[in-house]
Amino acid sequence: MLVPNAPQHKGTLLRSHKLFRGELIIHLPIPIAALVQDDTDRLGVEVFRGSAAASLEFGLVLDAKGLGYERIEAEGAWILLVAPALGEVASDELRRYADERTRRREIPPPQRVFAGAGVGAAFYAWVVIATAYCAGIQLFGVDWLTAGAVDSGANRREWWRAITALTLHLDQEHLLGNLLFGIGAGILAGRMFGPGFAWLCILVTGAAANYVDMLISPVGHRAVGASTAVFSALGLLAGFGWGKRFDWRERRLYRWAPLFAGVCLLALLGAGNEHVDVLGHVLGFTTGIAAGVILALVGVRQTGGVIKQWFYGALAISGIGLAWFLALQHGRAT
Secondary structure, three states: OOOOOOOOOOOOOOOOOOOOOEEEEEEEEEEHHHOOOOOOOOEEEEEEEEOHHHHHHHHHHHHHOOOOOEEEEEOOEEEEEEOHHHHHHHHHHHHHHHHHHHOOOOOOOOOOOOOOHHHHHHHHHHHHHHHHHHHHHOHHHOOHHHHHOEEOOOOOOOOOHHHHHHHOOOOHHHHHHHHHHHHHHHHHHHHHHOHHHHHHHHHHHHHHHHHHHHHHOOOOOEEOOOHHHHHHHHHHHHHHHHHOOOOOOOOHHHHHHHHHHHHHHHHHHOOOOOOOOHHHHHHHHHHHHHHHHHHHHHOHHHOOOHHHHHHHHHHHHHHHHHHHHHHHHHHHHO
């Protein structure tokens, strides 16, 4: 009886495997007629013997690999048979599946949750709102959008634009969207890494993405907005979760789940009309993933008390201040 689309069931496996009630057979040709009342003289290779539920489960594995099989009942057990030429391949696939299902995951140590994530988010909100106000009144007689935007033209070598552009927005809707999403992503990152260190990483990865955007975008490309930094924060979280699961003893789906979730958010939120800098979003997400993986591998997250978090936060604020000082000086000179 062929079972092309059998439902999935749970059970236990004897011998070294304990998920299914059944037994894997290495390679044993047997006559089908000896198991069922059939006048045919076909030969089959028994690759599994066990309960009905377990045979359906293992049959799905063979279905997924495109290996034809027959499922029969004999001697109080359910048996999976394949053609002799497929015996070794089918047995190997079932053994690998059983090994993966019985693999034990190590329970990760409890993750430290940092306090003060709301403080970091408040500083972020203050920076972008204050910058919007200063740009609106053109403080110091300088057009802040012109002086601080990402510019892939003649000004692409002005590295400070990679930072200042993260704090600029075109209108209130643009500002409000990045403010809300930035606060949410920033709080999550702040709880994971500490508010100061998290926002320093977000600033560095977002600025790196903007600088690469300036270098590789066509001449005339201009962009502003904190969205690149927001996607850097999402990438930071996804990359950290992915890096923490690099243990190859984990199941594949479990290892790749954080990265898949991050990519889904990027696809959902990172695209838009022709005015959206999709390249900047992708670059921000990519640099964030790289930073998150590095942090997961070197274990930086386990260091940093309150004083260090304030120090990291002060570095981030100082970097923004220095970038705007250079941008305004250059803007007034031109």
